[in-house]
Amino acid sequence: MSRQNTADTAGIKPKRAFEPQQSTTLCANREPKGFFHGHIWNYGVMLVAATVGLFTSFILAAETLKLARTPDKPLSCDVNSVLSCSDVAKSWQAEIIRFGDLRFPNAFFGIAVYSVFITVAVVGLCGVKLPRWFSICTWFGGLFAFCYSYWLASQSMFAIKALCPWCMAMMFATTIMFMALSHATVTVQGIPQNRNVLNMYYRMHYDWMADMVWIVVVLTLIFVKEGAAIFA
Template identity: 55%
Template sequence: MNAEIRMQEPDPVGLRHGPLWTYTIALLASAAALVVSFALSAETLQLARHPGSKLACDVNSRLSCSSVALSWQSELVRFGDLSLPNAFLGIAAESVFVTLSVLGLARVRLPAWLSRCTWLGSLAALAYSYWLLSQSLFVIRALCPWCLGLMAATTIQFMAFTHATVTVQGLPRPEGRWSALSAFLRRSYRLGFDLMVDVVWLVVLTVVILAMDGSAFL
């Protein structure tokens, strides 16, 4: 049955579907997100040491890191009166993603449970960055340049890990109750539909941000 399914829906082949390409993109995106997390942590410490100071990324009233950093949305994890800035969690999470990307480049076939957790972790990072973007656009009414960079990095990171999970790690399996989903994903990657989805996704994000706060960049 497994061989029959694979004959009906061949695996995507070529450099773009292999570990070198997919995990290189994942590594670059994760490394960029890690750098942004370090920068956000440094800005958070700067505000803690010098309250009311102007940060380097405070461009204007609408493009301001400090406005976002001083909001409750920037510190979701709390222990009584103590709170942990989200940027610190980003450093821990993105360090793990960088490590997993390096393992992928080394052609280490990860256990299925770890591959699933990696994909779910990248989805969680994506959901958080988009939630923070929505809060910045509609609640805080200010955009953080570093947060925009984090959103872009986590978007590409999610795309890369999804690609690697399907084409390199072979998940979901082509047999069992997820066989239809597996066939659909493999066909989409084999025919290059993912490229169209990725481009449209990034263009829509850019258009939404510019439509809401395009004047802040002028």
């Protein structure tokens, strides 16, 4: 009796040499490992980006106060008809939050928001496992900041027809901050629970490719639409 027949007779199922479905599942379930998926890299990038956002918020707040004191004088970032902080600061989009006659410039809220994200980044750098509810709320807060910054950028380009250099810097800082936060939420905090696709996305470094393509597309759109006036 052959060896195969003996195994069949004993009720033992022969082990297959290759099982593609099981191999794919195990590959998808693998958690991303390494420095670029850890808390030091992701929260470090988030900290740097949030610090840049906080710095630009302080500058915009100072420029807003300067404009209020001397409305007839140009600001330091008024380069030409396209690169003009004054035109953006005088628009209604620059003061979304209003309570009656009280109007609050967006830069003041930027100081508060970026301070919160800096705090989260510092806590994450310490290797602290954040509560699940807090990580989810932080991610949605980052998503809101991301969407809000691009809404303001679209208003500047297509409605106000003027670009604020500091606002553009804040937009890109928010982009990098949110992407680093999303990476940390998945690979460090382990959210969501069923993250097979996200594990493969980050483990194969597709996020780097998506980040670079996104930023290049936005820069290309800006230069295609306003490049002639910017470099005039």
